[in-house]
Amino acid sequence: MTRKPAAPNNLRNGLKWRDGRPRWEPSPANRACGFPGVDLRDHAGAWMDRGAATTAADARTLWAGIVREAMRDTDAGGKARVHLRMALDLLPPLPAEAEGRRKRELIADLIERGRAVLEEREPGVTEALTHAPRTVNALVEAFFADRAAMSEIKASSQRAYRTCSRKIAAEFGGKRVDEITKGQLKAWHGRLSADVSVATANLTMGAFGAMLAWATLQDPPWLAATPIQRLKLPRAKGRRVFWTVEEEKGFIAWCDANGYADVADAVTACLWTGARQIDVCKATLADLSGQTWRYVPTKTERKDQVALPGILPAVSARVQRRLIEAARSHVKHIGGSAPFLWNPEGRRHTSQSIGDRFREARAWAVKAKAVPETFAGKTLQDTRDTCVTRLYAAEVTLARIGSWGGWSNPEKILREHYLSLLDEGAIEDGGKLLLWAREQGLGWAAA
Structure with a gap:
C-alpha cells in the first residue's frame, strides 16, 4: 500500500x-x-x-x-x-x-x-x-479595482462594501455571476438575518447589488440583469428611541460643567436642527449664525435634497460662545470661518471624534448620576429621531418637517418609527375622543 x-x-x-x-x-x-x-x-x-x-x-x-x-x-x-x-x-x-x-x-x-x-x-x-470565468470572487476583485467606479462611491461606503464582500465571497465566491438566482439570494438573506440581523443582511445585499449592477454595465456584460432587483426584502426596524427633555437638560448641564462643552454644543445643534453629527461637524460658525441653516445632508447629497432648519436660541447661544472662543483659539479656519465644533486640542471635530467624545461623556454622566439610567442606552444618532418627534409634537406640518431636516418622507418615518412613542400625544388625542363621545350622549363617567 x-x-x-x-x-x-x-x-x-x-x-x-x-x-x-x-x-x-x-x-x-x-x-x-x-x-x-x-x-x-x-x-x-x-x-x-x-x-x-x-x-x-x-x-x-x-x-x-x-x-x-x-x-x-x-x-x-x-x-x-x-x-x-x-x-x-x-x-x-x-x-x-x-x-x-x-x-x-x-x-x-x-x-x-x-x-x-x-x-x-x-x-x-x-x-x-x-472568456475568463466570471465568478463572484473575480467580480469582487474587479469591482474594487475599477477606479472610475470607486470615485463615485464614498469612502465610508467603500469600507462597508469591503467588509460585506467577505460574506459575499464566503457564500458565492466560486460561483459564476450569471448563475446566481433570486431564490438563492432570498434564502441567503434569510440566513444572514437569522444569524446576524436584518440590518446587516440588508447592508450586505446592498453591497452585492452594487457589484452586480456594475457587472451589467461592463462590455461585454457579465450578466444581463441583476437578480437582486425586486426581491422585496424585509426592512430593519427602527430604533424607536428619542431623548427626553430631562435627559437633555441633565446631560448638557453636566457636559458644560465638566469640560465637555464641545459635546454639549454638538448635542444641542443635533437635537434642535435634526442634523446628523457629520453635518454638524462640517458646519462653520458662519453657517449657524443666521436665523436658518441651509445645507445638503452628507448622507443623501447625491439626491441633492436640501435641509433648512431654523436656528433656535439654544443653538444661537452656543454659536455666540464659540465665536468668542474662536477668536483666541488656534483652530484652523475653513473658507474664512471657524468650524462650529473642535476638540480641546483645537482640531476640528469629525463624526468619529465627536462620537468618541460623546460616548466618553455619556459614561461619566451616567456614573455621576447626572442623568437618568435610561440615558446609558441613548446615542448621538438618536438626536435626529428626537428632533422629528418634537417637530411633530409642536404640530409642524409634515411638509415643513421634511424640509427642516431633509427627510424625504417624514410621514413614513413618523408612522413606522416614532408615533408609537408619543404617549403625551396619544393621551391628548384620547381626551379629545372622550369629549366627542360625551357630546354624542354616551354618558361615560369620568375615570
Whole structure:
C-alpha cells in the first residue's frame, strides 16, 4: 500500500492538501484569468511529497502572477510584458530527464499563455479576459479595482462594501455571476438575518447589488440583469428611541460643567436642527449664525435634497460662545470661518471624534448620576429621531418637517418609527375622543 505524503504545516502559494493529494488552486485573480488548478503528481504519476509540491506550487504562482500582470491593459501591464518577454527568453531548453521535464510540464500552460499574450498583444488580452470565468470572487476583485467606479462611491461606503464582500465571497465566491438566482439570494438573506440581523443582511445585499449592477454595465456584460432587483426584502426596524427633555437638560448641564462643552454644543445643534453629527461637524460658525441653516445632508447629497432648519436660541447661544472662543483659539479656519465644533486640542471635530467624545461623556454622566439610567442606552444618532418627534409634537406640518431636516418622507418615518412613542400625544388625542363621545350622549363617567 502506497503511503500518503504528510501534509505541510504551512500551506501557501495556492497549495492545497486533500487527504494526501496535493493540488495547486488559483487565487481569485488568477481564476478570473482562466488559469486552471493542477493536480501535483510527479513524472511517474505518484502524488508529490511536501518539498516537490511546494516547489511546483511556487513555480505556478510565480508564472501566473507574471502572465496575469502582462494581461492588463495599463502602463503597469506594459512593464509586465517586458519582464515576461525576458523570462521567456531566459527559459532553458526542455530538460532531457523525466523529473525536469515534469517540472516544465506543470507550468507549460502558463508559458504558452504568456507567449500568446506577447504575440497577440491587446486583442489577445481582450479575448482572454472575455472568456475568463466570471465568478463572484473575480467580480469582487474587479469591482474594487475599477477606479472610475470607486470615485463615485464614498469612502465610508467603500469600507462597508469591503467588509460585506467577505460574506459575499464566503457564500458565492466560486460561483459564476450569471448563475446566481433570486431564490438563492432570498434564502441567503434569510440566513444572514437569522444569524446576524436584518440590518446587516440588508447592508450586505446592498453591497452585492452594487457589484452586480456594475457587472451589467461592463462590455461585454457579465450578466444581463441583476437578480437582486425586486426581491422585496424585509426592512430593519427602527430604533424607536428619542431623548427626553430631562435627559437633555441633565446631560448638557453636566457636559458644560465638566469640560465637555464641545459635546454639549454638538448635542444641542443635533437635537434642535435634526442634523446628523457629520453635518454638524462640517458646519462653520458662519453657517449657524443666521436665523436658518441651509445645507445638503452628507448622507443623501447625491439626491441633492436640501435641509433648512431654523436656528433656535439654544443653538444661537452656543454659536455666540464659540465665536468668542474662536477668536483666541488656534483652530484652523475653513473658507474664512471657524468650524462650529473642535476638540480641546483645537482640531476640528469629525463624526468619529465627536462620537468618541460623546460616548466618553455619556459614561461619566451616567456614573455621576447626572442623568437618568435610561440615558446609558441613548446615542448621538438618536438626536435626529428626537428632533422629528418634537417637530411633530409642536404640530409642524409634515411638509415643513421634511424640509427642516431633509427627510424625504417624514410621514413614513413618523408612522413606522416614532408615533408609537408619543404617549403625551396619544393621551391628548384620547381626551379629545372622550369629549366627542360625551357630546354624542354616551354618558361615560369620568375615570
